[in-house]
Amino acid sequence: xxxxxxxxxxxxxxxxxxxxxxxxxxxxxxxxxxxxxxxxxxxxxxxxxxxxxxxxxxxxxxxxxxxxxxxxxxxxxxxxxxxxxxxxxxxxxxxxxxxxxxxxxxxxxxxxxxxxxxxxxxxxxxxxxxxxxxxxxxxxxxxxxxxxxxxxxxxxxxxxxxxxxxxxxxxxxxxxxxxxxxxxxxxxxxxxxxxxxxxxxxxxxxxxxxxxxxxxxxxxxxxxxxxxxxxxxxxxxxxxxxxxxxxxxxxxxxxxxxxxxxxxxxxxxxxxxxxxxxxxxxxxxxxxxxxxxxxxxxxxxxxxxxxxxxxxxxxxxxxxxxxxxxxxxxxxxxxxxxxxxxxxxxxxxxxxxxxxxxxxxxxxxxxxxxxxxxxxxxxxxxxxxxxxxxxxxxxxxxxxxxxxxxxxxxxxxxxxxxxxxxxxxxxxxxxxxxxxxxxxxxxxxxxxxxxxxxxxxxxxxxxxxxxxxxxxxxxxxxxxx
Amino acid sequence: xxxxxxxxxxxxxxxxxxxxxxxxxxxxxxxxxxxxxxxxxxxxxxxxxxxxxxxxxxxxxxxxxxxxxxxxxxxxxxxxxxxxxxxxxxxxxxxxxxxxxxxxxxxxxxxxxxxxxxxxxxxxxxxxxxxxxxxxxxxxxxxxxxxxxxxxxxxxxxxxxxxxxxxxxxxxxxxxxxxxxxxxxxxxxxxxxxxxxxxxxxxxxxxxxxxxxxxxxxxxxxxxxxxxxxxxxxxxxxxxxxxxxxxxxxxxxxxxxxxxxxxxxxxxxxxxxxxxxxxxxxxxxxxxxxxxxxxxxxxxxxxxxxxxxxxxxxxxxxxxxxxxxxxxxxxxxxxxxxxxxxxxxxxxxxxxxxxxxxxxxxxxxxxxxxxxxxxxxxxxxxxxxxxxxxxxxxxxxxxxxxxxxxxxxxxxxxxxxxxxxxxxxxxxxxxxxxxxxxxxxxxxx
Numbered sequence: 004x005x006x007x008x009x010x011x012x013x014x015x016x017x018x019x020x021x022x023x024x025x026x027x028x029x030x031x032x033x034x035x036x037x038x039x040x041x042x043x044x045x046x047x048x049x050x051x052x053x054x055x056x057x058x059x060x061x062x063x064x065x066x067x068x069x070x071x072x073x074x075x076x077x078x079x080x081x082x083x084x085x086x087x088x089x090x091x092x093x094x095x096x097x098x099x100x101x102x103x104x105x106x107x108x109x110x111x112x113x114x115x116x117x118x119x120x121x122x123x124x125x126x127x128x129x130x131x132x133x134x135x136x137x138x139x140x141x142x143x144x145x146x147x148x149x150x151x152x153x154x155x156x157x158x159x160x161x162x163x164x165x166x167x168x169x170x171x172x173x174x175x176x177x178x179x180x181x182x183x184x185x186x187x188x189x190x191x192x193x194x195x196x197x198x199x200x201x202x203x204x205x206x207x208x209x210x211x212x213x214x215x216x217x218x219x220x221x222x223x224x225x226x227x228x229x230x231x232x233x234x235x236x237x238x239x240x241x242x243x244x245x246x247x248x249x250x251x252x253x254x255x256x257x258x259x260x261x262x263x264x265x266x267x268x269x270x271x272x273x274x275x276x277x278x279x280x281x282x283x284x285x286x287x288x289x290x291x292x293x294x295x296x297x298x299x300x301x302x303x304x305x306x307x308x309x310x311x312x313x314x315x316x317x318x319x320x321x322x323x324x325x326x327x328x329x330x331x332x333x334x335x336x337x338x339x340x341x342x343x344x345x346x347x348x349x350x351x352x353x354x355x356x357x358x359x360x361x362x363x364x365x366x367x368x369x370x371x372x373x374x375x376x377x378x379x380x381x382x383x384x385x386x387x388x389x390x391x392x393x394x395x396x397x398x399x400x401x402x403x404x405x406x407x408x409x410x411x412x413x414x415x416x417x418x419x420x421x422x423x424x425x426x427x428x429x430x431x432x433x434x435x436x437x438x439x440x441x442x443x444x445x446x447x448x449x450x451x452x453x454x455x456x457x458x459x460x461x462x463x464x465x466x467x468x469x470x471x472x473x474x475x476x477x478x479x480x481x482x483x484x
Numbered sequence: 485x486x487x488x489x490x491x492x493x494x495x496x497x498x499x500x501x502x503x504x505x506x507x508x509x510x511x512x513x514x515x516x517x518x519x520x521x522x523x524x525x526x527x528x529x530x531x532x533x534x535x536x537x538x539x540x541x542x543x544x545x546x547x548x549x550x551x552x553x554x555x556x557x558x559x560x561x562x563x564x565x566x567x568x569x570x571x572x573x574x575x576x577x578x579x580x581x582x583x584x585x586x587x588x589x590x591x592x593x594x595x596x597x598x599x600x601x602x603x604x605x606x607x608x609x610x611x612x613x614x615x616x617x618x619x620x621x622x623x624x625x626x627x628x629x630x631x632x633x634x635x636x637x638x639x640x641x642x643x644x645x646x647x648x649x650x651x652x653x654x655x656x657x658x659x660x661x662x663x664x665x666x667x668x669x670x671x672x673x674x675x676x677x678x679x680x681x682x683x684x685x686x687x688x689x690x691x692x693x694x695x696x697x698x699x700x701x702x703x704x705x706x707x708x709x710x711x712x713x714x715x716x717x718x719x720x721x722x723x724x725x726x727x728x729x730x731x732x733x734x735x736x737x738x739x740x741x742x743x744x745x746x747x748x749x750x751x752x753x754x755x756x757x758x759x760x761x762x763x764x765x766x767x768x769x770x771x772x773x774x775x776x777x778x779x780x781x782x783x784x785x786x787x788x789x790x791x792x793x794x795x796x797x798x799x800x801x802x803x804x805x806x807x808x809x810x811x812x813x814x815x816x817x818x819x820x821x822x823x824x825x826x827x828x829x830x831x832x833x834x835x836x837x838x839x840x841x842x843x844x845x846x847x848x849x850x851x852x853x854x855x856x857x858x859x860x861x862x863x864x865x866x867x868x869x870x871x872x873x874x875x876x877x878x879x880x881x882x883x884x885x886x887x888x889x890x891x892x893x894x895x896x897x898x899x900x901x902x903x904x905x906x907x908x909x910x911x912x913x914x915x916x917x918x919x920x921x922x923x924x925x926x927x928x929x
Contacts, residue, residue, distance in 0.1 A: 057748070060581025066556040066572035068565070080528075085537035088559040101537045104611065137579045160748055196750055196861070205750060205861050245866070247889065247925035248718040278528075279634055280671055282678060358540065397854040397868070401671055401680035402713075404885050406855035406868035428857040428866040428887050430925075480857070480866040480887025482923040484718055 008128045008312065009118060012171040012183030016048045016070070020090035027116050027175050029092070033099045034076045035114070035177060041077040041338060044099075045315065046090065046173040047357040052132050056144040056163040059152075073357040074098045077339055081105050086358045119180030122319030125303060125310045126213035128185030131167035134215030140165060143216075143225060147193060151229030158233070159203070160196035163225070165189075167216065174317045182317030187213050188308065188464060190453060193228040197236040206235025207410075210451035211464075212306050235392060235411050238423045245412065245427035245481025251384050252429065252477040253415060255391030256377070257448035260467035263298055264368050264456065265396040265405040266433040267291070271325050271333075272363040272458075273340035273351070275400050282403030282434050283331065292329040292437030295373050299324050300335055302350055302366030308452040309367035309466035313350070316361055320350035325368075326437070337363045355461035365456060369468030373443025377471040380442045382418040388479050389413045389420050390429070403433040428480040436474065444471030486604055491646055491658040494519065497561065498650040498658075501545060504570050505652070510547035510577070512588050512652045514786065517543045520645030525614035527622055528637030535611050538643070545570060549577045553586045588786070589808040593818055594655045595783035595790070602775040603661040605689035607642045614640040617666065617696050624700030625670045629708045636669035636680065638700065642690070655787040663778070664690045668700050672707040679713065681706035681852075686909050688776045706851075709872075713882035716873065716926035722847035722900070723888055723922045724840055726871070727907035729853050730917040734768070736858055736865075736892055737761075738825055741801065743810020745860060752863030752893055753801070761801045762896050765833075768796040772826035779911035785823030793819070795828075829913040832904040837916045840903050842877035844918055849874050850888065863892035886926040895919050 017023070027044060034042040048070040055063040072095055073086040083105030085098040135143070144163045151161050168188040175181045192209030208231035212218050219225050254262060267283070275281035283291065292298070302320025304310050311320050316338050324332045336344070337352030340363055353364035381389065389412065396407030408428045413420045449468035456465040498515045505513035522538040543566065544557040554576030558569040622638035641664065648658035667684035683702035685694035725733060737753075745751035753761065762768075772790035774780050783789055786808060794802045806814070807822035841849065850871040857867040866889040872879045903915030 058583075060583055061579060062553075062581065062583060064554050064576035064580050066554075066569070066576060068556075068558045068560070068569060068572075070560055081532050082534045084534060085539075087539065088541055098537070105532070105535055137575065141579050160750075162748075196748065198749070203749060203754075203861055245889075247887075247923050249925075249927045249929075278636070280636055280680065358538070360534065360536070395856045397856075399680065399852075399854060399870075401678050402870075402884060404854070404868065404870070406857070406887070408855055408857040408866070425862075425864050426857070426859055426866070427889065428855050428868055430855075430868045430885055430887050432885060476927070478715070478885065478887065478925050478927045480868070480889050480925045482866075482889045482891075484720065484923065 008124060008185045009183035011128050011185050012173045015171045016046045016173050022090060022092065024116050026092050028114055030074065030095050030099050031175055031177060031179070032114050033096060034074065034103055038078045039076050039177065040079065040342065042075060042177040043316065044072055044074050044175050045357050046072045047170065049168065049170045050132055051168045054140055054144060054165045056148055059148055061141055061144065071357040074102050075360065076102045076105055078105055080343060082360065084360050114179045116175045116179045116181040119182040119317045120319055122312050125305050125312050126187060129187050129215045130169040131187045131189045131215040132169055134217060140216065143219070147225040147229055150226050151193065151195060151233065154230065154233055155197065157197045157199050158195055159198045162194040165191050172315065174315065176317060180317060182313050184312050187215060189214060189216055189218060191219050191225055191228060192453065193225070193232045195229065195232040195236050197240060199240055202240060204236045204239040206232040206239065208232040208235065209453045211308050212452050213308065213310060214306050238411055242423040242425045244483040245424040246388065246479055246483050247481045249476050249478050251387030252474045252479065253380055253384060253387060253389045254472050255389065256444065256446045256471050257468055258450040259390060259393055260369055260450065260469035261393050261396050261407050263370055263469060264365060264465070264467050265398045265407055266431065266436050267298065267325065268365050268368045269398050270400055270403060270433050271335055273334045273336040273344065274363050276334050277340045277344050281400050287331050287333060289331055290329050291331045291434055292326050293440045294329040295443040296326055296329050296437050296440055297371040298326040299371065300351065300365055300368045304367050307367050307449065307466050308454060308464045309365065311366065314352045315354045316352035318348045318350045318352060320366055323349045335363045335365065337361055353463050355463060359461050362458070364458065364463050365465050367449065367466035367468065369449060370470065372445050372447035372470045375442045375444050377444045377446050380444055380471050380473050381415060381420060383442065383473065384415045385417060387415040389415050394426070398433065404430065405433050406430045424481065430478045430480060436477065439475040440472050441475050442473040446470045486660045491648070491660060494646055494648045495656055495658050498648050499656060501543065501566055501570065502650055502652055504567060505545065505547050508570055508574050510574060511550055512548040514546045514588060514651040515543065516649050518645055518647045520643060522641065522643030523609060523611065523614060524639060524641045525611060525618055526637045526639040527615060527618040528635055530619065530623065532615055533637055545573050547573045547577050548587055551582045551584055551586050552577045552580045553583065554580055585809055585812040588651050588653055589788045589818060591653050593788045594653065595787060598657060598782050599773060601773060601780040601782065603688050603780055605662050606644050607662065607664050607690040609642045621666060621668045621696035621700040624697050625668050625704040628701055628704035631672045631674055631708050631711060632670050632704050633673040634671040636671065638666070638668040641665045649787055651787055662688055664693060666693055666696060666699050668703040670703050670707055672711050674711040677711055677713065679707055679710040681710060684909065686778065710882045713870065713884040715885045715928045716883050716924055717928040718925045720921055720923050722844045723919045724844050724847060724849045725917045725919070726837065726849065726851045727905055727915050729850055730914045731907065731910055731912040732853060733917055734828060734830060734912050734914060737896065738805055738828065739860055741795065741804045743804060743806040743814060746804060747810055747813040750861045752861060756801050757804060759801060760799050762796055762799040763899055764799040766796055766799045766899065767794060767831040769794045769829055770826050771829055774827050777827045779827040781826055784820045788818050788820045788822065790820045790826050827911060827913060830902055832906050832915045833902045835901060835903055837903055837905045840901055840916050840918050841874055843901060844874060845877055846875050848924060849879065865890050865892050865895065886924055888922045888924055890922040895922065
């Protein structure tokens with residue numbers, strides 16, 4: 004790779020708008036005054052496409068094009084923010100002028116942008132939208148539909164969607180550090196609806212990465228999503244009422260790591276901890292999990308959905324240890340919260356787009372593998388629940404209460420996984436659920452690349468993962484007492 | 485208060501894009517354009533935290549090549565960029581499948597009456613005024629009770645926007661609307677127990693907002709009453725949904741009777757039309773023409789006239805919620821619901837929340853729900869909840885870390901009463917809803 008993401012980003016954002024680096028100097032310079040602790044301008048140019056097949060025809064296709072810049076100035080804990088979808092100097096200077104009002108007065112400063120910290124690229128600066136022709140994309144969806152329908156004649160409906168994003172960003176800060184990134188993102192999902200003697204169920208499976216569409220052709224991943232979606236629908240067709248109450252719960256590897264995202268991840272984001280509003284506030288150094296648990300947030304995994312070469316403030320991402328052998332080690336930080344807490348930024352400053360303010364967000368959050376064989380873990384449970392697929396979750400940061408909803412679950416009886424039960428919500432308390440982890444498997448898996456996290460109205464792509472784990476007691480929200 | 489000149493300018497832009505689509509060979513097209521601006525100010529612990537200036541614009545286009553369809557959207561409204569966008573939509577259309585149901589709405593369904601719904605009341609709000617209002621609100625909340633220990637702040641929002649819709653059948657209309665809100669979120673602490681809660685007010689006209697004093701006091705009272713919460717043992721009992729969470733029950737209902745779920749056969753209310761879905765005292769209807777209301781609109785997302793009509797009469801499902809496309813797929817007629825329902829209203833009963841607590845006698849009052857946990861195909865329902873345990877019609881203590889579960893079909897049939905404590909802050913207007921029995925799971929033995 005000879006062309007850097009920074010120069011590609013400059014070419015795709017600044018050149019079409021006839022903006023020069025010295026225009027960025029001028030905008031940043033106009034923001035600075037004695038009272039401004041930090042300032043930045045974030046440029047973005049983004050192309051998005053989606054294709055949806057349903058009823059065996061391509062039913063919907065969309066192409067979105069979005070561009071703009073967000074300008075921010077920070078004085079102490081105060082933030083001023085404005086954005087413009089016009090990439091033109093007058094509009095950007097006007098945005099800067101609005102933002103500056105936060106500090107009310109001041110002398111302009113001269114700055115000159117220069118390249119910021121460099122980090123090894125975690126993905127190629129490719130444009131997924133151009134990696135297959137439209138005909139090839141359409142043919143791929145049709146093939147997945149045809150092959151999936153062949154698997155079972157009870158299939159009523161197959162819905163296949165394909166999404167590609169080509170996102171270029173540039174961010175310049177008050178010190179003149181200029182960082183850029185070109186971020187490909189792709190996602191595919193397959194939903195199968197099945198009917199058998201009047202009962203209907205559905206299953207969904209998908210995957211994605213920071214790569215081009217070739218990712219899905221490799222090992223025919225799309226067909227595998229179809230098979231797994233069908234499997235889930237068939238299992239649910241047979242499911243009976245889930246149990247209600249507190250019991251031993253074994254979570255499968257991979258996507259069930261959504262537990263970590265909800266139970267501890269959000270509570271360890273720097274903003275909540277600076278403000279003292281998290282159930283984990285002020286607890287660094289304390290035991291919050293059993294000693295079997297080591298949990299990291301790692302933005303540096305190659306090609307992963309939650310990975311970023313640099314975050315949206317230009318900080319290279321890191322592999323941050325959140326919990327080590329059960330002890331809380333630290334929080335995930337953006338620049339603002341790191342400065343106010345007197346620690347270093349961890350490369351977790353993320354934003355949905357130029358029209359949103361950055362804040363501390365997760366990247367890929369997972370638990371490291373332990374010693375136990377997954378079979379041994381199941382065999383150790385007399386009576387409990389085995390859950391291996393989930394549809395989502397949510398947390399109340401302040402009380403620490405979190406939920407995540409199983410979409411594929413089974414009873415464990417006398418050390419064996421027996422019959423499937425209907426999806427149910429699991430609820431627990433973040434600061435103590437992991438203290439009840441009594442076995443951790445040696446089978447670490449990361450999710451297939453479909454996670455999206457919402458916080459204060461902003462969505463960003465994330466990853467999760469874990470080995471099989473056993474939680475000695477967790478409340479299962481079924482209907483059967 | 486409509487800005488006629490600006491609306492006319494944007495209508496001309498939409499007309500031009502429709503023309504461009506025709507020139508590029510599309511047989512039909514639909515174009516939506518919206519421009520919005522606003523100010524959002526948050527104050528926390530007595531000081532300004534953020535001042536955000538918003539300005540968003542977006543243009544969306546859908547083109548048809550016979551029975552093939554493609555869409556595109558763009559934020560840059562320059563001529564070149566719009567041309568590219570139309571081209572992208574046309575290109576997609578040529579790769580999409582021949583769908584005999586695709587197309588614009590039937591011309592005779594398009595809205596021809598555009599009553600003034602009184603939805604535009606600009607607020608000349610300076611950043612300084614917004615700061616004062618947010619500070620007042622947060623101060624009231626923080627000073628209400630010594631148990632209030634921290635704050636997530638108070639936020640003032642004021643937004644104003646113009647939305648224009650046009651299609652190649654000659655429909656072209658634009659209108660301006662406003663939306664203002666004030667919210668406050670504070671935290672209380674008692675021993676190790678920390679709780680957060682919030683309250684908000686929202687209106688088309690800033691004069692209709694609740695006072696900053698009221699919003700701050702509500703936020704703080706809601707926090708204080710949650711402190712000392714415990715879990716419950718698992719049991720079956722009646723559940724009273726407070727209005728702020730009852731709206732979600734109606735949301736699941738609308739999802740299940742929406743055309744998309746019906747033609748995909750992914751609804752738990754398949755073939756339920758003209759059957760008894762609720763008890764016979766329940767009426768649910770749409771009120772698109774309510775002056776000043778948040779969900780008011782003369783037409784839906786494709787220009788079809790909105791209808792004031794019943795979805796449920798005497799507990800019987802009277803209408804689905806359909807767009808032109810889903811209606812055609814089902815062999816029916818659009819109900820003017822492309823993009824959703826307008827001021828969905830469940831007819832209030834006689835009792836306020838206190839009266840409903842007495843009716844329930846012993847059971848669970850739910851004031852917060854978290855997580856998704858609803859299977860739209862089977863109606864199986866299991867969500868995280870927090871609220872209060874009630875005995876003898878009186879609140880005993882706060883509860884948390886519990887789930888409530890059942891099946892929506894049964895829950896709808898088992899509604900005992902609807903309160904008159906209607907929450908008017910959202911597109912779904914409902915009072916408290918009492919469900920006869922659900923399964924509660926908790927961690928207490």
